[in-house]
Each structure stands twice: as structure tokens, then as C-alpha cells.
Amino acid sequence: MDFLAKLLQAIGFVPAIVNGIENLFQGRTGAEKRDAAMSFVEAAISLGDAVAAHHISDEAKFKEGMGKVIDGAVECLNASVWAGK
Numbered sequence: 001m002d003f004l005a006k007l008l009q010a011i012g013f014v015p016a017i018v019n020g021i022e023n024l025f026q027g028r029t030g031a032e033k034r035d036a037a038m039s040f041v042e043a044a045i046s047l048g049d050a051v052a053a054h055h056i057s058d059e060a061k062f063k064e065g066m067g068k069v070i071d072g073a074v075e076c077l078n079a080s081v082w083a084g085k
Contacts, residue, residue: 003053015077018033018070018077037070
């Protein structure tokens with residue numbers, strides 16, 4: 001699968017990943033939950049393979065951007081009905 005398609009597919013799973021992490025890591029800090037979500041997303045898009053194949057030229061900026069996607073998903077979910085559960 002082409003990298004962009006794989007990335008978009010992984011981003012589509014972010015809300016479900018965040019929700020799952022929230023349930024699994026109840027009582028943990030937000031930072032711990034974010035790190036766990038990042039690990040799941042990185043695994044989903046095979047970040048190591050993408051870096052090795054030069055699909056990602058700046059891994060740090062890529063991770064920073066993916067962190068913003070996760071933070072955005074959390075913000076959206078917290079502002080929704082989901083937060084009331």
C-alpha cells in the first residue's frame with residue numbers, strides 16, 4: 001500500500017485508538033495516554049519502514065504532526081457526547 005494511503009487510513013483510526021486507550025489507561029496521565037496512542041498509530045503505519053524507505057524525511061516533525069492529530073481527536077471527543085460517558 002502506498003504510504004499516503006496507509007497514513008490516511010491510520011488517521012481514520014485515531015478516534016477509535018484514543019477511545020480504546022482512554023478505556024485501557026483509566027487513571028493514567030494524559031501524557032501517558034498520548035504516548036500509548038502514538039505507539040499504536042506508529043505501529044499502524046509502520047513508521048520504521050516508512051523512515052527506512054525515505055517516505056518520511058523528518059521523523060521528529062512527522063511525530064509532532066501526528067501528536068497534533070491525536071490531540072485534536074481528544075479535543076473533539078472531549079467536546080462531544082463521548083465526554084459524558
